[in-house]
Amino acid sequence: MRAAWVWGAFAILLAVAAAPVFSTVMPPLFDYPNHLARMHLLAESGNDYYTVNWAPLPNLAEDLAVPAMARFMPLDLAAKLFLILIFAATAGGAVWLGRAAGGEWRFWPLAGFLLLYSRTFLWGFLNYLAGVGVAICGAALWLRLEGKPWLRAVASCCVAFACYICHIEAFAVYALIILGIEAVPALAELRARDPRALLRRTAVAVPQFVVPALLFFAFWTPVASGGASSYAHFWRKADLLFTVFDLYHRTFDVICFALFLLLLGALAWYRRLGLDRRIGVAAALVFAAYLLLPSQLLSGSGADHRLPEVIFLLLIAGSTPRFPNQAAAIWAGIAVTAMLLVRLGTVEAVWLRSGPIYTQDLAALDSLPKGAKVAVAFPPSAVDMVPIPETHLPTLAVARRDAFVTTLFAYPAQQPIAVKPPFAALAESVDPSDVWAVFVELDAAKRARLLPLMAQFDFVLFTARDFIRVPTDPCLVPLHTTSPRFQIFRFAYAACSAG
Secondary structure, three states: OOHHHHHHHHHHHHHHHHHHHHOOOOOOOOOHHHHHHHHHHHHHOOOOOEEEOOOOOOOOHHHHHHHHHOOOOOHHHHHHHHHHHHHHHHHHHHHHHHHHHHOOOOOHHHHHHHHOOOHHHHHOOHHHHHHHHHHHHHHHHHHHOOOOHHHHHHHHHHHHHHHHHHOHHHHHHHHHHHHHHHHHHHHHHHHOOOHHHHHHHHHHHHHHHHHHHHHHHHHOOOOOOOOOOEOOOOOHHHHHHHHHOOOOOHHHHHHHHHHHHHHHHHHHHOOOEEEOHHHHHHHHHHHHHHHHOOOEEOOEEOOOOOOHHHHHHHHHHHEEEOOOOHHHHHHHHHHHHHHHHHHHHHHHHHHHHHHHHHHHHHHHHHOOOOOOEEEEEOOHHHOOOOOOOOOOHHHHHHHHHOOEEOOOOOOOOOOOEEEOOOHHHHHHHOOHHHHHHHHOOOOHHHHHHHOOHHHHOOEEEEEOOOOOOOOOOOOEEEEEOOOOOEEEEEEOHHHOOOO
16 A cells, blocks of 8 residues: 555545534633633733743643744634644554554554544543654654664654653553563563563663653652542443543444444454554553553543543554455445544534634623633532533633633643732632532532632632523622623622621
8 A cells, every 4th residue: 555545545534634623713622721721821921810830741742832833823723733733643643553563554544533533532631632642653653663773762762751741641651552562572582581682672662761750750749639549430441431432422422433343343253353463462551551540540630531542543553454355445444434524523513503602702701801800610510521611711711811710720730830829829719619609509608718718809700511590699790691601790799798
């Protein structure tokens, strides 16, 4: 297969996959508005409430790339292009890894495009996904440089450092992939009692992890807040494998996932699905990590949720289907392409619906005065996946109105943004669920404690996944209440009664 044909198909599929990103006001990814607000602060070197504190944090992919691109284009465009770079690195890495493992260019790894719009992507875990793209490309480079030890050592050091800077879990994924790739030949050398060859292999592989290890132990404090680790029910592990296909229509998504597994299963059953041993071992190691990892690990959420996409990417890149004839291969390609197009169509439909909603919400934010101090209120149920999330939209007041917003991500272990004193203590003391409990659930005890702390705020912004009904309160003067899930009130502390 000629490389030009494969990469030509890749370019077409990438353009199609990018269409939803550019067809809406703002991609409806859960954390995306929070990231966009942070990008603005980084591009502007902070404001009256936030300062930029650069450090070698293992969570900087977007933070380094988007503000740099924003020097040459609008910030919104740079943020969207970053999403396309994630797509290109992930799907392109799978194609390249397939070539490095199988020895020839093949169309089959293009099935990785099916995994781009995953639940992990909808949550907006962008730095991690960028790191996964770097890890997959790095694994392909590692294989391609086999037999060139010095070049391999230098290149892998750059890749490992890039993975670490992108995201700590992406770095762990890369380490597991390299360990899996090297395990097969290392075991062969061990059985052959060839210690020199094993030592040479180790000497080439280990240096790439030295600098990330030093950064990890010397500079990074992994607990941003809380720091507890927790496991969900183990049966959830089977369900979470489905998240690679879980978008907006559960029945349709389950059918697509079942058909994809059926194709793989049928090929395997009839012994027509070859799998590169080294990539297979790497996938097995990532799967083992998936089974062992908790859902909440230190300050990171969804630690195990993020791995199924990597497992399937490795299986796609490392496998070689052998169809009975060319016609069967063509029909399989048509079926996979049709599935991809229909799934992208469902994404496009939802994302187009988000445009008017986000336009209205952003207009409400634009009604705030410059430099406003905004307390955010939402119930715990708001931190959940919905087709058009609005939970983090309040943070865009930071970018649009130079405001102070209590829910902006500014954790020392995760972002190069810090809240200036005394606003840092204020943000920590005014939890969104507590503000919700005071004004919506009418919790008297929390009201007595919280209202004096809120005296410094100018506005309260309510958001939820369901319809908001804020009871009449002397503290709250309606400003923008036409939206059912996004409402802004002026906070009138002087009119408040502690009772």
